[in-house]
Amino acid sequence: MSERNNILGRIREALKVSAPLPGLHGDTASAHRSTESPASHAREWLPSVGASSEEQVALFAKNAADLKADFQLFASRDELIIALIKLRDTEKWSRVASHGGGLTNFANKALGLPVTLTDHGYNVQEMEQCDAGITECDALIAQTGGVVVTSRSAGGRALSVLPPHHVVIAQRGQLVSDLPTAFANLQSKYAPDFPSMISFITGPSRTGDIERILVLGAHGPKKLTILCF
Amino acid sequence: MDALYLRAGISMVEILERLGHKVICPNEIACCGQPPFNSGYWDEARTIATPVLEKLANAEAIVIGSGSCGAMVKKFYPDLFKGTRYAELAKQVAAKTWEFSDFLVNKLGVTDLGAKFPHKVTFHDGCHGLRELGIHKQPRALLANVQGLQLFEMTEVSCCGFGGTFSAKFPMISTAMGEVKCTAAAETGAEYIVSSDSSCLMHIQGLLSRQGKPTKTISLAEVLNTQ
Amino acid sequence: MSSNVSDFKTRATEKAGDLRHRSVIRTALRSYEIVRDKRKAAFQSWESARQAAAETKWEAVNHLDKHLEALTAKLEARGTKVHWASTGAQAREIIAQILRDKKARSIIKSKAMTSEEIHLNDALEKEGFTVVESDLGEFIVQLRHEPPYHIVFPSMHLTRGEIKDLFLKELGDAPSDSPEELTMVARRVMRQKYITADVGFTGANFAIAETGMISITENEGNARITAALPKTMITLMGIEKVLPRFSDLALFLPMLATAGAGQPMTCYNTMYSGPRQPGEVDGPEEWHVVLLDNRRTELLADAEQRDALHCIRCGACLNVCPIFRNVGGHTYGTTYSGPVGAVITPHLRGLQEWKHLSNASSLCGACTEACPVKIDLHHHLLQNRRNASASQPSFFEKLAYQVFGIVANEPAFWSLAKKIGWLTQPLQRAIKGSALDPAKAWTKTRDLPPQPRESFKDWWSNRK
Ligand code: SF4
Numbered sequence: 001m002s003e004r005n006n007i008l009g010r011i012r013e014a015l016k017v018s019a020p021l022p023g024l025h026g027d028t029a030s031a032h033r034s035t036e037s038p039a040s041h042a043r044e045w046l047p048s049v050g051a052s053s054e055e056q057v058a059l060f061a062k063n064a065a066d067l068k069a070d071f072q073l074f075a076s077r078d079e080l081i082i083a084l085i086k087l088r089d090t091e092k093w094s095r096v097a098s099h100g101g102g103l104t105n106f107a108n109k110a111l112g113l114p115v116t117l118t119d120h121g122y123n124v125q126e127m128e129q130c131d132a133g134i135t136e137c138d139a140l141i142a143q144t145g146g147v148v149v150t151s152r153s154a155g156g157r158a159l160s161v162l163p164p165h166h167v168v169i170a171q172r173g174q175l176v177s178d179l180p181t182a183f184a185n186l187q188s189k190y191a192p193d194f195p196s197m198i199s200f201i202t203g204p205s206r207t208g209d210i211e212r213i214l215v216l217g218a219h220g221p222k223k224l225t226i227l228c229f
Numbered sequence: 230m231d232a233l234y235l236r237a238g239i240s241m242v243e244i245l246e247r248l249g250h251k252v253i254c255p256n257e258i259a260c261c262g263q264p265p266f267n268s269g270y271w272d273e274a275r276t277i278a279t280p281v282l283e284k285l286a287n288a289e290a291i292v293i294g295s296g297s298c299g300a301m302v303k304k305f306y307p308d309l310f311k312g313t314r315y316a317e318l319a320k321q322v323a324a325k326t327w328e329f330s331d332f333l334v335n336k337l338g339v340t341d342l343g344a345k346f347p348h349k350v351t352f353h354d355g356c357h358g359l360r361e362l363g364i365h366k367q368p369r370a371l372l373a374n375v376q377g378l379q380l381f382e383m384t385e386v387s388c389c390g391f392g393g394t395f396s397a398k399f400p401m402i403s404t405a406m407g408e409v410k411c412t413a414a415a416e417t418g419a420e421y422i423v424s425s426d427s428s429c430l431m432h433i434q435g436l437l438s439r440q441g442k443p444t445k446t447i448s449l450a451e452v453l454n455t456q
Numbered sequence: 457m458s459s460n461v462s463d464f465k466t467r468a469t470e471k472a473g474d475l476r477h478r479s480v481i482r483t484a485l486r487s488y489e490i491v492r493d494k495r496k497a498a499f500q501s502w503e504s505a506r507q508a509a510a511e512t513k514w515e516a517v518n519h520l521d522k523h524l525e526a527l528t529a530k531l532e533a534r535g536t537k538v539h540w541a542s543t544g545a546q547a548r549e550i551i552a553q554i555l556r557d558k559k560a561r562s563i564i565k566s567k568a569m570t571s572e573e574i575h576l577n578d579a580l581e582k583e584g585f586t587v588v589e590s591d592l593g594e595f596i597v598q599l600r601h602e603p604p605y606h607i608v609f610p611s612m613h614l615t616r617g618e619i620k621d622l623f624l625k626e627l628g629d630a631p632s633d634s635p636e637e638l639t640m641v642a643r644r645v646m647r648q649k650y651i652t653a654d655v656g657f658t659g660a661n662f663a664i665a666e667t668g669m670i671s672i673t674e675n676e677g678n679a680r681i682t683a684a685l686p687k688t689m690i691t692l693m694g695i696e697k698v699l700p701r702f703s704d705l706a707l708f709l710p711m712l713a714t715a716g717a718g719q720p721m722t723c724y725n726t727m728y729s730g731p732r733q734p735g736e737v738d739g740p741e742e743w744h745v746v747l748l749d750n751r752r753t754e755l756l757a758d759a760e761q762r763d764a765l766h767c768i769r770c771g772a773c774l775n776v777c778p779i780f781r782n783v784g785g786h787t788y789g790t791t792y793s794g795p796v797g798a799v800i801t802p803h804l805r806g807l808q809e810w811k812h813l814s815n816a817s818s819l820c821g822a823c824t825e826a827c828p829v830k831i832d833l834h835h836h837l838l839q840n841r842r843n844a845s846a847s848q849p850s851f852f853e854k855l856a857y858q859v860f861g862i863v864a865n866e867p868a869f870w871s872l873a874k875k876i877g878w879l880t881q882p883l884q885r886a887i888k889g890s891a892l893d894p895a896k897a898w899t900k901t902r903d904l905p906p907q908p909r910e911s912f913k914d915w916w917s918n919r920k
Contacts, residue, residue, distance in 0.1 A: 019514070022513065045500050199727075
C-alpha cells in the first residue's frame with residue numbers, strides 16, 4: 001500500500017506544473033480544447049468504409065484477402081455447411097475443437113467428427129491435437145477485415161489460438177462498418193460485466209522476425225477461415 | 230555561407246534585384262547563433278543572436294538562403310528568447326522571415342525565373358528547411374520551370390549527416406549518413422545534387438570529392454540564376 | 457569522459473562503417489517504409505488522427521493519478537491483484553515473490569520491454585527459475601544471450617543464415633534457412649513449453665482506466681496463449697500506459713499498427729479485464745498486474761518534456777532515424793534506443809551519464825515527423841543538451857563559443873578570421889586528416905570546400 005501512496009504522491013507533485021498542450025511544439029496559441037474526447041471523431045480519420053452494406057461486405061472481403069484470411073459468403077446456412085464439409089475433406093480433419101452455440105452446434109453436428117468441446121473445461125493436450133478450432137464471434141469489421149472474439153462468445157481464451165486452423169462461423173448481420181462501431185457495440189453489449197478477454201483478430205497469426213519476411217502461423221493458427229451467411 | 234558559399238549568396242541577391250527588390254545585407258551579421266544553440270549553450274547563442282535580432286528588426290522581409298539558418302531565426306529564436314525581454318521581437322522577426330524559395334513562390338508568386346540548366350539533377354531537402362519550415366514543393370515548382378532541367382527524385386528522404394557540430398563530434402556516424410545520401414543520389418543517375426541548404430551541400434561535396442565521385446553539387450539559387 | 461560515452465563512440469564508429477549491417481537494416485526498413493506509407497495513405501486524415509492521439513495521451517498523462525486509481529479499482533473489483541513498484545528492484549522482488557509463493561519453476565514470457573528495462577530475466581534465472589521468451593524475435597536474441605536490437609523488431613539485425621546456425625547449435629534443429637521452416641521449429645519448441653509453464657508473463661501496450669483493462673498487441677499469438685494456459689499470469693506495465701476510455705483504442709490500435717509495422721491492425725489486439733471469471737472455461741486463476749514507476753515520475757515532473765511519456769513504443773522513430781539505421785540498436789547500450797531512447801534515457805538513468813545520446817543527432821527531425829503521438833522528439837534532444845550544459849558545461853566548448861561570439865559580433869574580427877582561413881589553405885591541405893589537423897574529425901573522411909578569396913561580404917561592399 002505504501003508504494004502506491006508514494007507513486008501517486010510523486011505523480012501529484014509532478015502534475016502541479018502544467019505541461020504545454022500536445023502536438024504543437026510548444027505553441028499553445030492555436031490549441032483547441034473541447035469537452036468531448038479528442039478521439040471521438042476517429043471515424044472521420046480512419047480509413048473510409050463506404051456507406052452501403054454491400055460496399056462494406058466487399059471491403060471486408062478485400063481486407064481479409066489482403067491479410068491472407070479466407071472469407072466465404074453464402075446465401076444460406078446449408079451452403080455454408082457444404083463448404084465446411086468440403087474443408088474437412090480437403091484438409092483431412094480427424095478431430096476438431098469447438099464450443100456450444102447456436103451456429104457451432106449445427107456445424108459440429110454436420111461435420112460428424114469427434115469434437116473437443118470447451119464448455120465444461122477441456123484437456124489442453126487434446127485441444128492441441130485438434131485439426132481445427134471452430135468458434136462463433138462477436139463481430140466482423142469491414143474496415144480491418146478482422147473478427148472480434150471474446151472468452152464468452154468463442155469458447156474461452158485458447159480455442160481461437162491453439163489449433164492450427166481457426167474457423168469462424170458468422171452471420172452477415174454481425175458485420176460492422178468500423179472500429180469505433182465495434183468498440184461501441186462491445187460496450188453496450190457487455191459493460192460493466194465484460195468477458196475477461198476480448199480479442200480483435202486481424203488475419204492468421206504471423207511473424208516477420210526473420211528478415212522481415214512474412215510467415216504465417218508463428219504461434220497461433222496458420223489459417224483463418226471466416227464462413228458467413 | 231558568407232565565407233564558403235558566396236556564389237549562392239550572390240545569385241540570391243541578383244535574382245531578387247532582377248525582380249525589383251532592394252536588398253540590404255547588414256554587414257555586421259555573421260552568424261545566427263545556431264552552433265552554440267544546438268550544442269546546448271543557449272547563453273552564448275543569445276550573445277550572438279541578440280545583435281542579429283536588433284539588426285533585423287526594421288526590415289520589411291528577411292530572406293534567408295539556408296534552410297537551416299532560416300529555421301533558426303524563424304523557429305528557434307522564439308524558443309531561445311522565451312522569457313527574455315527580446316521574446317516579442319524574436320516573434321516579430323520570425324514572422325517576417327522567409328526561406329528563399331518560399332519567398333519567391335509564396336510571397337512573390339514567382340516560379341519562372343527564365344533560367345536554363347540543361348542537366349539531370351536530383352534535389353536534396355535540407356532537414357531543417359523540410360521539417361521545420363515545410364519547404365518541399367517550393368523548390369520543385371521553381372526547378373520545374375528551369376529550361377532543359379530534368380529532376381530525378383531519390384527513393385529515400387534522409388538527412389545528409391551534416392548536423393553542424395554533430396559532424397565533428399560523431400564523424401563516423403555523420404560520414405555513414407552522408408554515404409547513404411550519396412548512394413541514393415547516385416542511384417538517380419543525376420549529374421548534380423541541388424539543394425537550398427549550403428551546409429548540406431558542403432558536407433555532400435566534401436564526401437564526393439574525397440571519394441572521387443563524379444556527381445557535382447550546386448545551390449538552388451545558382452541554378453535559378455543561370456541564363 | 458564516462459565509459460558510457462566512449463563505449464558508445466567505439467561501437468558507433470565500428471557499426472557505422474559496417475557495410476553489411478548497413479545493407480541488412482536498409483533492406484528491412486525499405487520494405488517497412490513502403491507498407492507504412494500505403495497504410496498511412498489509407499487513413500482519411502492521418503494528421504488529424506495524430507493530433508487526436510496526442511491530445512488523448514496528454515489527457516491521460518496529465519491526469520495520471522486519477523486514471524491509475526480508476527484502473528486499479530476496476531481491476532481489483534474483478535479479482536486482479538495490483539502491485540506498485542517504485543523501482544526496478546521492487547518490481548523484480550514482487551515478481552520473484554509471486555513465483556516463490558506459487559512454487560513455480562518455469563515461466564513463459566511474451567514480449568515486454570519493461571522486463572528488459574528492469575533486467576528481469578537475469579534476476580529470475582539467478583533464483584533458479586527457467587524463463588522462456590515466446591516471441592520469435594525475442595526467443596532468437598535470448599538464444600544469443602543478447603538484448604533485443606529494436607523495441608519492435610528484436611532480431612532484425614540477423615540474417616536467416618545466422619538464425620539457422622543458431623538454431624542448429626542451440627536447438628539441434630534447422631532443416632533449412634527458409635524463414636518459414638525456421639519459424640516452424642520455434643513453434644514446435646514453444647508449444648510444449650506453454651503447456652508445461654507454471655506462470656505466463658506479459659507486458660502491456662495500453663491500460664484502459666474507464667473499464668479496467670490491459671490491452672496487449674502482438675502478431676504471433678504468443679501473448680494470447682501465454683494469457684490462456686498457465687494457471688498464474690503476471691503483467692508488468694509502466695504507469696504511463698493508461699488511456700482514459702475503451703473507445704480510445706479504436707484510434708490507437710490502428711495507429712500503433714500503421715506507424716510501427718505498416719499494418720492496418722496488428723494481428724491480435726486483446727483486452728484483459730481479469731483472471732478467469734465465473735462461468736468462463738479457461739484463463740489464469742490468478743492475475744497479478746505490476747505497475748512500474750522506475751523514474752517515470754521524474755520525467756513527469758519535467759513539464760517541458762512530459763509528452764515523452766505519451767510514447768506508445770511503436771518504434772517508428774527508430775525506423776526512420778538515420779542515426780539508428782547506421783549505428784544499430786545495440787550501440788546505444790540502453791533498453792530503449794533510437795530517438796525516444798535518446799530523449800528518455802537521460803531522464804530515467806541520469807543526464808550526465810547519457811547526454812551523449814542527445815548529442816549524437818543531426819536534429820533532422822525525421823523522428824518527430826514519424827511519431828504517431830506527436831512527441832516533440834528532436835526538440836527534446838536540444839533541451840537535453842541545454843540542460844546538460846547548464847548543469848555541467850564543458851569548459852572548452854563554452855570558451856570556444858564565447859570567443860566565437862566575440863568574433864561573430866565584431867565585423868573586423870570576422871573578416872580577419874576569414875582572411876586567416878584563406879591564407880592558410882595550403883597549410884590546411886598539407887596536414888589534412890593527420891593528427892595535426894584541428895579539423896581532423898571532419899577531414900578524415902571528407903574534404904573541406906575550397907575557400908574563395910573574396911567572401912560574400914567582400915563582394916557586397918565592393919559593388920557599392
Ligand atoms: S516516441 Fe513516438 S515514434 Fe518513437 S516509439 Fe514512441 S510513439 Fe513511436
